[in-house]
Amino acid sequence: MIPVQREEARSHRPSGLRALLLGAMLVALPACGPRRPGLATQPVDALLVARTGVAAPRMRGVDSLVASDSVRAMLARPLTPDAVVRVTLLAQPRLRSLYEEIGLAQADVVQAGLLSNPLASVDRFTEGRFQEFSVALSFVELLRRPLRTRVARARLETTTLQVADAVFRAVTDARSALAETVAAEQSLDLRRRTRQAAQASATTAALVHQVGNLLDLDLASERARAAESDAAVLRAEGEAAASRERLVRALGVDVPGDSLRLPARLADLAGAMPPRDSLVALAVNSRLDLAAALSEINASAREVGLTSRFRYLADGSLAYSGEAEGSRMLRGPGLSVPLPLFDRGQARLQRAQAALRQAVARQEGLIREVRSEVRESLAQLDAAQRRATRYQADVLPLRQRVTRETQLLYNSMAIGVFGLLAAQQAELEAGQGYIESLRDYWIARYHLEQALGTRIP
Amino acid sequence: MSDFNHPSAVDRRTLLKSGAAAVGLAALGPRAASALAASTVDHQAGVVFAPGLPGRDYTPVITPNGAALPFRVVQGVKVFHLVAEPLQHEFAPGLTAECWGFNGRTPGPTIEAVEGDRVRIYVTNRLPAATSVHWHGILLPSGMDGVSGLSQAPIPAGATFKYEFTLRQHGTFMYHSHRDEMTQQALGMMGMFIVHPRISARRPDRDFVLLSSEWKVLPGARRPDPNEMLEFNVLTFNGKAFPGTAPLMVKQNDHVRIRLGNLSAMSHHSIHIHGHAWTLTETDGGVIPPLARWPEVTQLVPVGCTRTMEFIADNPGDWALHCHMSHHTMTQMGHSGINMLGVDAAAVDRAVQPILPSYMTMGTDGMGDMGEMGMPVPPNSTPMFGTTGPYGYIDMGGMFTVLKVRPMLRAGDEARWWEPPAGTLAQAARPEELARDGIIVEPSASPPAAPHHHPPPPTFQPDRPK
Ligand SMILES: [Cu+2]
Numbered sequence: 001m002i003p004v005q006r007e008e009a010r011s012h013r014p015s016g017l018r019a020l021l022l023g024a025m026l027v028a029l030p031a032c033g034p035r036r037p038g039l040a041t042q043p044v045d046a047l048l049v050a051r052t053g054v055a056a057p058r059m060r061g062v063d064s065l066v067a068s069d070s071v072r073a074m075l076a077r078p079l080t081p082d083a084v085v086r087v088t089l090l091a092q093p094r095l096r097s098l099y100e101e102i103g104l105a106q107a108d109v110v111q112a113g114l115l116s117n118p119l120a121s122v123d124r125f126t127e128g129r130f131q132e133f134s135v136a137l138s139f140v141e142l143l144r145r146p147l148r149t150r151v152a153r154a155r156l157e158t159t160t161l162q163v164a165d166a167v168f169r170a171v172t173d174a175r176s177a178l179a180e181t182v183a184a185e186q187s188l189d190l191r192r193r194t195r196q197a198a199q200a201s202a203t204t205a206a207l208v209h210q211v212g213n214l215l216d217l218d219l220a221s222e223r224a225r226a227a228e229s230d231a232a233v234l235r236a237e238g239e240a241a242a243s244r245e246r247l248v249r250a251l252g253v254d255v256p257g258d259s260l261r262l263p264a265r266l267a268d269l270a271g272a273m274p275p276r277d278s279l280v281a282l283a284v285n286s287r288l289d290l291a292a293a294l295s296e297i298n299a300s301a302r303e304v305g306l307t308s309r310f311r312y313l314a315d316g317s318l319a320y321s322g323e324a325e326g327s328r329m330l331r332g333p334g335l336s337v338p339l340p341l342f343d344r345g346q347a348r349l350q351r352a353q354a355a356l357r358q359a360v361a362r363q364e365g366l367i368r369e370v371r372s373e374v375r376e377s378l379a380q381l382d383a384a385q386r387r388a389t390r391y392q393a394d395v396l397p398l399r400q401r402v403t404r405e406t407q408l409l410y411n412s413m414a415i416g417v418f419g420l421l422a423a424q425q426a427e428l429e430a431g432q433g434y435i436e437s438l439r440d441y442w443i444a445r446y447h448l449e450q451a452l453g454t455r456i457p
Numbered sequence: 458m459s460d461f462n463h464p465s466a467v468d469r470r471t472l473l474k475s476g477a478a479a480v481g482l483a484a485l486g487p488r489a490a491s492a493l494a495a496s497t498v499d500h501q502a503g504v505v506f507a508p509g510l511p512g513r514d515y516t517p518v519i520t521p522n523g524a525a526l527p528f529r530v531v532q533g534v535k536v537f538h539l540v541a542e543p544l545q546h547e548f549a550p551g552l553t554a555e556c557w558g559f560n561g562r563t564p565g566p567t568i569e570a571v572e573g574d575r576v577r578i579y580v581t582n583r584l585p586a587a588t589s590v591h592w593h594g595i596l597l598p599s600g601m602d603g604v605s606g607l608s609q610a611p612i613p614a615g616a617t618f619k620y621e622f623t624l625r626q627h628g629t630f631m632y633h634s635h636r637d638e639m640t641q642q643a644l645g646m647m648g649m650f651i652v653h654p655r656i657s658a659r660r661p662d663r664d665f666v667l668l669s670s671e672w673k674v675l676p677g678a679r680r681p682d683p684n685e686m687l688e689f690n691v692l693t694f695n696g697k698a699f700p701g702t703a704p705l706m707v708k709q710n711d712h713v714r715i716r717l718g719n720l721s722a723m724s725h726h727s728i729h730i731h732g733h734a735w736t737l738t739e740t741d742g743g744v745i746p747p748l749a750r751w752p753e754v755t756q757l758v759p760v761g762c763t764r765t766m767e768f769i770a771d772n773p774g775d776w777a778l779h780c781h782m783s784h785h786t787m788t789q790m791g792h793s794g795i796n797m798l799g800v801d802a803a804a805v806d807r808a809v810q811p812i813l814p815s816y817m818t819m820g821t822d823g824m825g826d827m828g829e830m831g832m833p834v835p836p837n838s839t840p841m842f843g844t845t846g847p848y849g850y851i852d853m854g855g856m857f858t859v860l861k862v863r864p865m866l867r868a869g870d871e872a873r874w875w876e877p878p879a880g881t882l883a884q885a886a887r888p889e890e891l892a893r894d895g896i897i898v899e900p901s902a903s904p905p906a907a908p909h910h911h912p913p914p915p916t917f918q919p920d921r922p923k
Contacts, residue, residue, distance in 0.1 A: 193812070196811065196812055199808075200808040200809045200811075200812055203804075203805075203808040204800075204805045204809065207800050207804050207808075208795060208796075208797065208800050211798070211799035211800050212799070213795065213796040213797065213798060213799070213800065214795070403813075405677070405835065407813070407815060407816070407833075408676075408677070408833055408834050408835040409676060409677075409835060410794075410816075411819075411832035411833055412676050412789065412834045412835065412838060413794050413819060413820060414676055414789070414794065415794055416794035416795030416797075417795060417797075417805065417809060417816070417818070418795060419794075420809075420813065420816065421812070421813070424812055424813060
């Protein structure tokens with residue numbers, strides 16, 4: 001880093017005090033050289049790779065063209081959960097806005113390293129010249145600067161963790177939105193097939209009624225069922241379209257929802273869960289908001305240290321000043337400090353201590369919530385998994401069996417075509433129940449991942 | 458027909474000759490039989506005739522698909538042993554059920570005896586429930602009547618009871634459970650009890666026994682449902698539904714007797730004979746005086762009754778003998794569903810097959826072909842009717858059997874169809890015949906019925922569950 005000499009440092013004729021001031025500035029300079037403020041997002045990426053299992057290059061600025069190409073390429077294929085993460089990381093403006101929190105915190109670090117500019121003044125312009133001058137520099141800031149920087153760095157770390165936490169939540173939400181959208185599409189497909197069966201039933205009823213073999217009542221019932229099944233399709237269409245738009249927002253892309261390509265079906269149930277206690281321990285180690293809360297305690301503690309060290313010396317500056325004395329200019333160094341008579345820094349200290357206690361309490365509350373959230377998500381996941389398994393292992397095969405048996409009875413003319421189509425509709429209804437349970441399973445899984453703060457091992 | 462006039466007067470000397478072998482027994486029935494009961498001998502208290510023997514004293518009956526209950530004579534008494542027990546019974550090929558019956562069958566074996574016989578019948582109960590046996594129509598001491606709780610204590614599971622009485626009448630009778638009748642009869646606890654006259658002017662050449670009953674066995678189920686009151690779907694002669702019924706084999710000009718009994722839970726049956734007229738000669742109350750007999754071709758047999766029919770089988774051929782209630786000549790299937798007659802089958806197929814590829818519309822032109830379609834049906838069930846006959850499918854089931862009258866009876870005739878002499882078979886009319894007889898057939902305004910049963914689509918898989 002090349003320190004840039006500043007104009008104000010090259011002031012008046014050198015003297016002892018001038019040398020002292022200059023020296024102080026030189027000490028201060030290395031930390032405050034201006035540089036292009038690139039976002040330090042690598043720590044966030046590192047945190048996310050471990051948690052999502054997806055390595056996602058993120059690009060900004062000129063890279064955004066490349067990024068949008070690669071987003072387009074990913075949108076051209078049916079979205080997988082991993083693709084959803086990549087697209088979100090690349091495309092989601094909300095995430096870019098989140099990352100700027102890091103930029104803000106980074107700027108705070110830089111700001112913390114900067115000294116206030118020396119105050120130069122010239123006074124009493126009479127008789128064709130200034131009769132007084134002074135240059136003053138706060139030496140207290142100089143002393144406070146290392147501690148202040150450390151506090152800002154701690155806050156940057158807190159912010160980085162908070163951002164990583166929010167990004168992790170965002171990509172997990174996007175995965176969850178994908179599951180919901182796929183489920184909505186599958187439901188829509190089942191609703192349409194149910195409608196087809198109900199319409200076949202109504203068509204048959206009309207044909208049977210037409211030749212005089214069916215009650216008006218039965219025909220009306222069949223028609224009512226067909227119309228109801230159509231209404232159900234319309235509802236499912238609305239839900240499918242809405243869920244596509246929710247996915248669009250989760251991804252942060254700028255395309256209409258109906259252009260999204262989706263996988264044909266939800267993934268099957270994943271493997272068995274690790275034991276509950278190990279998951280609770282994992283969450284305590286992995287949750288980024290928990291790490292952020294700890295980091296916040298660290299930052300607050302440093303803040304307390306800083307405040308308490310400079311409790312009585314809130315400010316103070318060294319000055320070099322001169323005054324015209326006839327044709328001579330009398331000049332010399334000076335010192336000014338506030339006398340801690342009234343404000344002895346107790347309020348600032350109190351405030352910093354309160355903030356520390358607050359951070360500690362927040363962390364303590366959060367850790368309890370984390371443990372409970374893990375247990376809650378696990379309970380929901382477990383219930384959804386058992387429900388989906390019940391459907392998969394029993395309900396669906398039994399409903400298929402019912403249809404087969406009904407077909408056999410139909411072949412025996414022990415029941416009519418309407419009973420057969422009703423069995424088929426019940427089978428489709430069971431499929432609906434299965435899709436819903438599988439959807440709930442995946443949503444519960446993503447909830448659990450959010451509760452754990454990382455992937456399920 | 459007056460051929461079947463029973464001897465109305467009894468030759469006293471014949472009676473005494475037979476009665477000479479009578480042995481005295483201590484157990485006494487009431488002295489006077491009912492005035493209407495058929496009797497060919499004078500029943501005096503304590504007098505028992507020598508046990509009647511098959512061949513010598515009577516021509517044994519034929520129980521198609523059934524059996525006769527064997528007996529032994531012990532000190533002048535005919536001893537029988539009935540064992541009430543659960544069993545597997547086949548109603549028709551493909552339909553077997555868990556039934557209850559006697560000696561491994563339902564109906565139980567036919568008991569055969571002769572008027573004046575002393576019979577001792579042991580009943581062993583191997584059922585899981587108590588039972589009792591009522592000797593339906595037989596005149597006997599009240600304590601032998603078999604009504605559980607009224608005439609006797611129920612026979613507990615595992616116990617053997619002894620019934621003993623002297624037969625003071627002849628005729629066609631039955632036996633059945635009289636304990637929890639609804640359950641036990643619905644499961645098959647019944648049989649025929651034939652008492653031949655001691656003296657007979659003319660014995661029939663062929664003497665058949667047909668006991669009717671009705672069952673509710675859901676397609677695919679394995680046990681008759683005793684709770685059923687109306688919707689019986691298996692109707693049987695001697696426990697068999699056509700094509701499970703064995704034909705009645707008769708030689709031309711045989712004097713044939715058919716004893717019809719009905720122990721259905723709820724249904725009377727109109728039993729109809731083809732190719733012959735028959736005469737009702739006896740009811741379960743006794744012999745009908747010749748002048749009162751009623752020639753006819755269809756005899757109603759009410760629940761709990763027997764009717765004895767006689768005729769000369771003078772008309773050779775294969776003749777249907779069946780209940781005329783049309784739902785009684787169907788089996789399990791086709792009893793419910795939607796009336797599809799006249800419906801546009803192709804249009805329904807188009808609507809339904811996209812959803813159910815193995816679906817095909819049935820019944821739009823009736824049900825005559827349903828039995829032969831060979832569609833997959835539930836396991837342990839039988840098509841609503843039928844089997845293949847000499848001229849196509851015989852779309853009859855249930856209470857349907859065939860009376861085969863042949864000039865000569867040869868081994869294997871049961872499986873042979875009648876070969877009609879030239880000119881005795883209905884056939885399509887030839888144009889020259891139509892022209893000769895002035896029959897003008899207007900061409901149909903509408904095209905002939907479309908192929909009624911659409912072949913299933915190529916993807917059709919008979920998806921019978923494993
Ligand atoms: Cu009938």
